[in-house]
Amino acid sequence: GSGATGHRASGVPLSDFLLQLEDYNPTIPDAVTAYYLNSSGFEAADGRLVRLISLAAQKFISDITNDALQHCKMRGSQQSSSKTKGKDKRYTLTMEDLTPVLAEYGISVKKPHYYI
Amino acid sequence: ALPTSTAEVIASVNTRRKILATAVSGIIQESGFLNVEKAALGTLVEMMQSLISQIGRESKGYSELAYRTEPIIADIIMALVDLGITMEGLQAYKMRPNRVVITPPAHQVDLKQ
Numbered sequence: 001g002s003g004a005t006g007h008r009a010s011g012v013p014l015s016d017f018l019l020q021l022e023d024y025n026p027t028i029p030d031a032v033t034a035y036y037l038n039s040s041g042f043e044a045a046d047g048r049l050v051r052l053i054s055l056a057a058q059k060f061i062s063d064i065t066n067d068a069l070q071h072c073k074m075r076g077s078q079q080s081s082s083k084t085k086g087k088d089k090r091y092t093l094t095m096e097d098l099t100p101v102l103a104e105y106g107i108s109v110k111k112p113h114y115y116i
Numbered sequence: 117a118l119p120t121s122t123a124e125v126i127a128s129v130n131t132r133r134k135i136l137a138t139a140v141s142g143i144i145q146e147s148g149f150l151n152v153e154k155a156a157l158g159t160l161v162e163m164m165q166s167l168i169s170q171i172g173r174e175s176k177g178y179s180e181l182a183y184r185t186e187p188i189i190a191d192i193i194m195a196l197v198d199l200g201i202t203m204e205g206l207q208a209y210k211m212r213p214n215r216v217v218i219t220p221p222a223h224q225v226d227l228k229q
Contacts (some may be wrong), residue, residue, distance in 0.1 A: 014189060041173065042172035042187060053172070055226035064160070064163075068147075095159070
C-alpha cells in the first residue's frame, strides 16, 4: 500500500513535524510516557518518538474533555434559566458529562459503585 | 476522612500515576473546566495510561512485523491509525497557546563538605 511516511500532519511533512519536536515539552513528561511505553516493550532511542506519542495521547484526551465541556454547557443552558444565572460559570467535569462523550468514542464506562 | 485534593487521590498508587494525574488535570483545565469530579479524573488517568501502553504495544508489533527491533515513526503512525487516532490537527494542537507544561523537579545537589 501507500507508505505511512507519506502521511501529512495538516500540511507539514511528517519529517518536519518530527524535527519540530526536538525542543518541545509535552504536558506529560517524557520520562512518564517512556516508562509506560517501556513497560509494554517499546524502546526508542529517539526521544522525539516518545514526544509524538505523548502529544497524540494528550490530543485524544483533550478532544474528549472538549466534547465533555460542550455537553456540560448544553446541559447547563437547559436547566439554568431558573436560578444559576451566574455571571461567570464554573464548570465541573463530572461523570454525567463524561460518560455520554466516551460512549460516542465507543468506550463504555460504568460509574463505579465506590471509588477511593 | 475522604481525600480532598487531586494529588491525594492518586497518591497511593505511585509517582508516575501522580504526574500523569497532574498532566490530565492540566488538559482538563485547558479545555475550560475549573473543577473535576474524582471519578472523572480517575477515569481519564486510567484511559491515558492504557492508551500510552497500547500505542507502545501496537508500535512494537508493527516494528517486529518488519523485522526491526526499534520502532520508527511509520510504526507509530500505523499504531495510531489502528487505534482510530488521526494525525490531523496535531500540528495545531501542538501550537495551542494556553498549554500547561509540568516543570521537572529541580535537581537537588547534595551539599557534602
